[in-house]
Amino acid sequence: MNQDLLDLKPKPAIRRRGQRTRTIPEQIADDVSRAIVNGDYRGGERIREQELATLYGVSRGPVREAIRTLQERGLVNFFPRRGAYVVDVTLDTIVEIFNVRAVLMGLAARDLARRKDVEFVAELHTGIAEARAMAKAKATTPLDFARAIAHLGGMVAARCGNKHLARLLRDQLDHTLWGIIWRDRPLDFFTPQRQAAAVREWEKLEAAIAAADDSEADLLLRRVFFNARDAAIKTLQKTRSDKVGPAGLIRD
Amino acid sequence: MNQDLLDLKPKPAIRRRGQRTRTIPEQIADDVSRAIVNGDYRGGERIREQELATLYGVSRGPVREAIRTLQERGLVNFFPRRGAYVVDVTLDTIVEIFNVRAVLMGLAARDLARRKDVEFVAELHTGIAEARAMAKAKATTPLDFARAIAHLGGMVAARCGNKHLARLLRDQLDHTLWGIIWRDRPLDFFTPQRQAAAVREWEKLEAAIAAADDSEADLLLRRVFFNARDAAIKTLQKTRSDKVGPAGLIRD
DNA sequence: CCAATGTCAATTGTCAACAATTGGACAAAG
DNA sequence: CTTTGTCCAATTGTTGACAATTGACATTGG
The missing domain is CATH 1.20.120.530 (GntR ligand-binding domain-like)
Structure with a gap:
């Protein structure tokens, strides 16, 4: 689960109208997604919000949004009050x-x-x-x-x-x-x-x-x-x- | 966009191990989902976080998670800092x-x-x-x-x-x-x-x-x-x- | 020995406040 | 008449604090 830190903070100064910027939750979701796909997590491994938050240097809010994204994409199973677990692929x-x-x-x-x-x-x-x-x-x-x-x-x-x-x-x-x-x-x-x-x-x-x-x-x-x-x-x-x-x- | 309030708060007292409870973000996502599918929103209509928050009597945090869910399900388009818009189905x-x-x-x-x-x-x-x-x-x-x-x-x-x-x-x-x-x-x-x-x-x-x-x-x-x-x-x-x-x- | 119950740290769920950005309104300049 | 620039209210993004729940462990009683 060792992944390089993302260059999260520096937000682009100029941006065209309608152009989609990559939000922090999206970047986190993509990065964790990559990590899961690469096999950096074991199947069934728990994902703790605070861990990701400190890893990416943000608070738990954005991390929670990222986890919801991963859930919808089928990469993690989510159990209320118990946390998110990386899917186990049989x-x-x-x-x-x-x-x-x-x-x-x-x-x-x-x-x-x-x-x-x-x-x-x-x-x-x-x-x-x-x-x-x-x-x-x-x-x-x-x-x-x-x-x-x-x-x-x-x-x-x-x-x-x-x-x-x-x-x-x-x-x-x-x-x-x-x-x-x-x-x-x-x-x-x-x-x-x-x-x-x-x-x-x-x-x-x-x-x-x-x-x-x-x-x-x-x-x-x-x-x-x-x-x-x-x-x-x-x-x-x-x-x-x-x-x-x-x-x-x-x-x- | 007039929808009945959900019975959000009363959390079930007893629950079997492993049984999934419906979280507030999930309930909101499902409810707004239904509303969109029913045609209660017009295509392209903007969704404001605070509006949903007050509608369901919660803060914006859970609403944001619900919106992320809707985004992943393809029901809303999301533009950073500009908000979520109901998809326009051509x-x-x-x-x-x-x-x-x-x-x-x-x-x-x-x-x-x-x-x-x-x-x-x-x-x-x-x-x-x-x-x-x-x-x-x-x-x-x-x-x-x-x-x-x-x-x-x-x-x-x-x-x-x-x-x-x-x-x-x-x-x-x-x-x-x-x-x-x-x-x-x-x-x-x-x-x-x-x-x-x-x-x-x-x-x-x-x-x-x-x-x-x-x-x-x-x-x-x-x-x-x-x-x-x-x-x-x-x-x-x-x-x-x-x-x-x-x-x-x-x-x- | 085992099941039921109590306790507690770790973790998730929610909130309210604050920071930052956006898209208009409006005015001045070309 | 269009463009450019400057404000400003509305809205989104993020945070840190607090509440609630869980799972693990210890304790008790049978």
Whole structure:
């Protein structure tokens, strides 16, 4: 739970009308969010208001607002008068999250395909090229490659025309996955073969979006996440006693 | 914006260990949420902290926490130092929300079908029976029927085994739809024919879930929402100048 | 030995006061 | 007639203090 102090106080002197500044509660929420996603907290660990307050050099008011934000984003469980506890992510939860993310990302891909956003396709193309280059270069670590792939997903989520969807994909618990699952773990998952396969998957997706084949784009991206889900479960089951039921292992 | 005062103060004397009590910020968030969904606020209307504080007889602290909750749920836009404003729901937003809800509810139906939850099927059966009875009884208003149908959706959302999904469906903006769209409006939408058709749709869904045909259940429930989306847009375009692009009008 | 009860420090919940910023109103200048 | 500058009331942001509750531990009685 050791995190660098934020540069909280210095408020920007000039600001355009309508421009959103980052408030202290938001900065705290984002920072703690990052810490949780990075695995700096253990699942079930308690979060004490005063601790965060002194850590960030503010009073408990802003911290309480930040905690409410984390609660709504599904990163902490909150019990009245008992405090906030970092969510404990079981294998079943991971399956749940992957499934939700799969259908939502599929919808985002569908949206992008229908809108024929050439600018986005170009962006995606360069992103995929980067991932491909990484896959070929022996120097890059599997973790770097995982990051590059995650970046592609982030692009789809951020650029899709459905703003409500973009918000959900940005704010909701789903991204917890990254830190909890992949931290130190892609080593034994993203083998050269798997990397090449992942690049191919995204190439096919790019083609579908460029061709404005929305159903195909939807299907392809959903499959990406279902595959990632199964691979993650397989990898994680090695180090966990957790088991996962078959009901959640949806395909297509 | 006239809403009954909540019975805020009297805190329950006895409570089981682990049982969640409803905190004041949560009660306020829920109440204002209801008010927004009911259309008691106009889109873009400003929410003043002190106003809510005096309305509920508390100080501004709990109100601020409630507002943060509303912000995360997508019900208000928040601008630092300028306050919170109730979201303005355009036709495009409605399409966005319906699309997200369609795929999420489809996933929920898929989940229920795979789990073969006989208890749920029975529950759903009686719910559908109630709706069918309403459709046949001339006495019930279209609004009552709309409520009954919405209740069916709520059952699917609440009872699906994917807890992460259930939380999203419960907390996220989506339900705004109900109040904004259907308030005073099912009169010219839920004609007897439409009511009968809606009941048939849900009967087919029940059959699919009972038969554990998850893909079919997914498809059917998605269609329910896509149809509802198109109908809502059609109805709303009569009274709005708003137009809606074709990119969001996904099918299947 | 175990369950019920009492006590207490730690922590959360709420409040009221104060500080800082904003968006108008209004006036003067271009 | 528009722009620029200066006030000011209204509103939001933050704080420190106080009240209430919890969970842990100790004590008591069976």
